[in-house]
Amino acid sequence: MKILVCISKAPDTTTKISFTDGDTKFDTNGVKYIVNPYDEWYALVRGLELKEANGGTVTTVTVGTAEDEATIRKALAIGADDAVRIDTDAEDAFQVATEIANFAKTGDYDLILLGKETIDYNGSQVGGMIAEHLDQPFISLASKLDVEGNTATLDKEITGGVQTVKADLPLVVSCAKGMAEQRIPNMRGIMAARSKPLKVEASSSADKLTSFVKYQLPAPKSAVKLIDPENMDELVDLLHNEAKVI
Amino acid sequence: MSVLVYIDSSGDKIAKNAYEAVTYGKKLGDVTAVTNGKASEGDLAELGKYGADKVLVDRSFEGIDDQQLTKLVATAAEKTGATTIVFSNDLVGKAVAPRLSVRLNAGLVSGATDLPKEDGTIPVNVFSGKAFGHVKVSTDKKIIALLPNSLQPEETGSEAAVEEFDGNAGDSRVEVLDTKLPEGEIPLPEAELVVSAGRGLKGPENWGIVTDLAETLGAATACSRPVADTGWRPHHEHVGQTGVAIRPNLYIAAGISGAIQHLAGVNGSKVIVVINTDEEAPFFKAADYGVVGDAFEVLPRLNEAIKKFKASN
Ligand SMILES: Cc1cc2nc3c(=O)[nH]c(=O)nc-3n(C[C@H](O)[C@H](O)[C@H](O)COP(=O)(O)OP(=O)(O)OC[C@H]3O[C@@H](n4cnc5c(N)ncnc54)[C@H](O)[C@@H]3O)c2cc1C
Numbered sequence: 409m410k411i412l413v414c415i416s417k418a419p420d421t422t423t424k425i426s427f428t429d430g431d432t433k434f435d436t437n438g439v440k441y442i443v444n445p446y447d448e449w450y451a452l453v454r455g456l457e458l459k460e461a462n463g464g465t466v467t468t469v470t471v472g473t474a475e476d477e478a479t480i481r482k483a484l485a486i487g488a489d490d491a492v493r494i495d496t497d498a499e500d501a502f503q504v505a506t507e508i509a510n511f512a513k514t515g516d517y518d519l520i521l522l523g524k525e526t527i528d529y530n531g532s533q534v535g536g537m538i539a540e541h542l543d544q545p546f547i548s549l550a551s552k553l554d555v556e557g558n559t560a561t562l563d564k565e566i567t568g569g570v571q572t573v574k575a576d577l578p579l580v581v582s583c584a585k586g587m588a589e590q591r592i593p594n595m596r597g598i599m600a601a602r603s604k605p606l607k608v609e610a611s612s613s614a615d616k617l618t619s620f621v622k623y624q625l626p627a628p629k630s631a632v633k634l635i636d637p638e639n640m641d642e643l644v645d646l647l648h649n650e651a652k653v654i
Numbered sequence: 655m656s657v658l659v660y661i662d663s664s665g666d667k668i669a670k671n672a673y674e675a676v677t678y679g680k681k682l683g684d685v686t687a688v689t690n691g692k693a694s695e696g697d698l699a700e701l702g703k704y705g706a707d708k709v710l711v712d713r714s715f716e717g718i719d720d721q722q723l724t725k726l727v728a729t730a731a732e733k734t735g736a737t738t739i740v741f742s743n744d745l746v747g748k749a750v751a752p753r754l755s756v757r758l759n760a761g762l763v764s765g766a767t768d769l770p771k772e773d774g775t776i777p778v779n780v781f782s783g784k785a786f787g788h789v790k791v792s793t794d795k796k797i798i799a800l801l802p803n804s805l806q807p808e809e810t811g812s813e814a815a816v817e818e819f820d821g822n823a824g825d826s827r828v829e830v831l832d833t834k835l836p837e838g839e840i841p842l843p844e845a846e847l848v849v850s851a852g853r854g855l856k857g858p859e860n861w862g863i864v865t866d867l868a869e870t871l872g873a874a875t876a877c878s879r880p881v882a883d884t885g886w887r888p889h890h891e892h893v894g895q896t897g898v899a900i901r902p903n904l905y906i907a908a909g910i911s912g913a914i915q916h917l918a919g920v921n922g923s924k925v926i927v928v929i930n931t932d933e934e935a936p937f938f939k940a941a942d943y944g945v946v947g948d949a950f951e952v953l954p955r956l957n958e959a960i961k962k963f964k965a966s967n
Contacts, residue, residue: 421895421915425784445896501762502755527782527895527918531764536720536752545827546720548749551889561831565890566718567665567745568841572832585882585889585897617761621775622788626921632928632938637947640959643927646943648963651925653904654847654871 409464409555411455412512413488414522414534416470416498417479418444421527427623434528434623443479446523448486449590450583454553455521456487457588462555465489467515471498471507477606484601485593491604496611499619501529505537506614512542518577519560524549524584532582539580547579551586655683658736660727661701661709662746663693664718671742671800671844673704673807678800679740680705680810681769687814688730690723690823691716695816702814704807709814710734712821719826720749726821728757731795733819743799744843751799761791764799767922782895782918802844803901842891845874848902848923850893852878852916854909854930854949858886863953864908870960876900878910894919906956908949912937929953 419425420440428435443452455466468483468491470476480491494507512520520542525532532548539546547553551570552563561574565584593601635643647654657679661672679685687706689698691713698709710730715722727750731739739754741747743765755762765778767786775788776798842848849868855861868875875891882892893900895915901922908929910916917940920926928941929952938944945952 419781421918423781425781427785449896501752505752505756529780529787530782530899532748533752533755533762533764536749537756539720540724540753540756546749546753547828548720549745565745566833567662567669567844568839569833569835570890571830571834573828573830575828585892615759617755617759617791617793618763619790619792620780620787621773621790623780624777624786624788626784626786629940629942632941632944634944634946637945637952637955640952640956641962643943643945643956644959644963647904647925647927648967651904651942653925654960654963 409458409462409519410515410517411459411464411466412515412517412520413447413452413455413466413468413483414470414508414520415447415452415468415480415483416444416526417441417472417476418527425625431623432621441479443482444523444526446525446583448483450585450587451521451523452483452486452488453588453591454583455519458555467492469494469508469511471496471504473497480606481601482593484604484606485597486591487597489604491606492609493606494609494611500616501531501533502537502617503614505534506541507611508534509538509541510612510614511609512538519555520580522582524582535580535582542580544578544580545575546582547573547575548582549584550581551584553581553587655738656734656736657683657685657738657740658727658731658734659685659687659706659740660723660747660750661687661689662718662742662744663689663691663697664716668693668697668700669844670807671744671802674802674805675740675742675800676701676704676706677807678769678805682738686710686730686734686736688727690726690821698816699813702811703809705810706814709816710819711816712823713818714820715823717826717830718746719828720753722823722826723750724753724757726823727754729821730819731758737795739795739797741797741799743801747799751797755797758795759793760795760797761793762797762799763789763791765801766798767801767804779899779922783899783922784918801901803846803903840872840874842874842876843898843900845900846903847871847873848876848900848904849873849906850876850878850910851881851908851949852910853880860950861887863950863957867906867953867957867960870957870964878916907937908953910937911935912940
């Protein structure tokens with residue numbers, strides 16, 4: 409089985425968000441990058457488990473610049489066999505999806521796995537876009553994925569519940585919590601990652617359809633109003649008459 | 655301007671976020687709604703109240719297969735000449751809107767929190783709610799996926815004309831084996847009121863005080879990450895940067911410290927109430943109302959106070 413896992417970098421979850429250039433750019437000064445948790449914890453680890461059970465290969469693909477290589481090496485240290493970096497700035501979901509789809513067309517992958525969203529732009533766009541480019545089914549927000557022969561069985565989140573579905577490979581799957589347990593790379597993995605192949609591919613100059621022109625921080629909260637723990641009637645009154653939420 | 659709004663009518667009744675999407679569309683132009691399946695004519699005509707002139711319905715297939723729905727919406731977009739297509743950014747919207755973006759080569763704005771600004775840019779939530787971004791779409795056709803609970807549905811019109819049509823949706827390549835919809839639970843992402851608890855509750859056996867309050871309020875329940883990780887509560891209740899991001903009208907958090915990753919998923923809530931024994935808990939800085947006290951005493955007391963309030967209102 410040939411598995412392709414999309415890996416994106418994302419600012420560490422404790423990053424204090426700020427902007428520069430008249431609020432038109434995310435200020436990357438001092439920002440530490442991690443592998444997007446959904447890509448790492450769920451997509452990559454489930455890909456590795458399927459490979460361990462059924463044989464095959466796990467390749468990671470990232471659209472990005474040389475700055476992305478530290479996070480790509482982390483994915484290799486966790487256990488991917490090899491990595492591909494498509495050499496361009498990732499600026500728009502459509503562009504990223506088109507680059508990945510163009511690359512995937514050359515590889516006959518049985519499964520393309522990715523996280524349900526990135527924790528910076530939270531778009532949830534790339535998976536569905538890749539699937540449409542490749543004319544493949546897309547299972548979004550999967551919390552379980554098993555493969556037998558040429559058929560995958562999955563649990564996916566739907567409004568208010570869970571659906572179990574079945575589809576033939578090839579497939580694109582976006583991965584959410586429940587899919588796998590986080591793996592911490594060990595020393596051997598980290599050493600091995602240094603010599604695993606990381607191939608740089610030229611970009612196919614995909615179109616960009618959207619751009620971020622300005623950013624804004626939410627208005628600061630006013631100070632908390634403290635309520636006597638003995639007096640919940642007061643809280644109810646405030647929620648009803650002042651906040652008007654009940 | 656001609657606006658097309660996709661409506662998920664696969665549930666027992668049409669959800670509030672569908673009315674939100676129609677209301678949003680109405681503020682942009684003349685709205686045609688599109689859906690599939692077997693929703694009653696009356697329920698569909700009802701969309702007119704929120705501003706839809708017409709509802710196109712394809713009765714030939716049911717369900718929420720994203721490939722079929724993409725073709726359905728594309729066919730309707732061609733038929734109506736729509737230049738803007740609106741989805742609710744719920745689980746169906748998240749699967750269909752990106753596909754449609756590729757199919758129509760139309761820029762997609764997902765997670766819109768408001769109407770387009772004067773310069774045409776559209777505000778969205780970014781960095782898990784820690785900031786807003788303004789997105790410019792460079793294609794003539796646009797797709798906007800509206801974050802649930804970003805605006806209130808407004809009743810402005812009367813009944814819409816319901817018209818059956820053929821959306822050329824083709825066949826599904828995904829077979830549904832089983833659907834589990836837990837009875838009596840309110841889906842978290844669309845809930846207006848949420849009661850949430852963290853490690854301060856000490857164990858799953860203590861969750862009764864949380865679910866009792868939620869039931870009295872008609873609220874959904876949520877939890878912090880460690881609570882879901884240790885299996886005290888189901889995964890789908892985990893809110894935060896690596897869980898679900900929600901923006902209810904009211905978020906009540908008991909026994910949650912308010913770590914930055916937790917706040918990222920809930921800071922879009924209109925009103926936050928924090929109950930914590932530790933007055934230094936970081937969550938109080940993000941709260942509108944705070945109760946420094948023991949959740950084991952405060953939650954039942956709040957439950958009683960709400961019951962009293964409900965009985966007299
Ligand atoms: C990459 C990454 C991603 C993460 N993503 C998320 C995420 O998406 N969501 C998330 O929630 N966390 C996330 N976390 C974890 C986060 O950092 C915190 O560890 C977590 O939110 C803490 O959960 P908690 O508040 O329930 O527990 P604790 O931090 O242990 O807090 C328990 C609180 O309960 C209070 N308390 C104790 N007893 C009582 C009582 N009787 N009555 C009232 N209060 C009481 C305590 O004072 C304390 O404030 C993430 C962490 C990382 C590193």
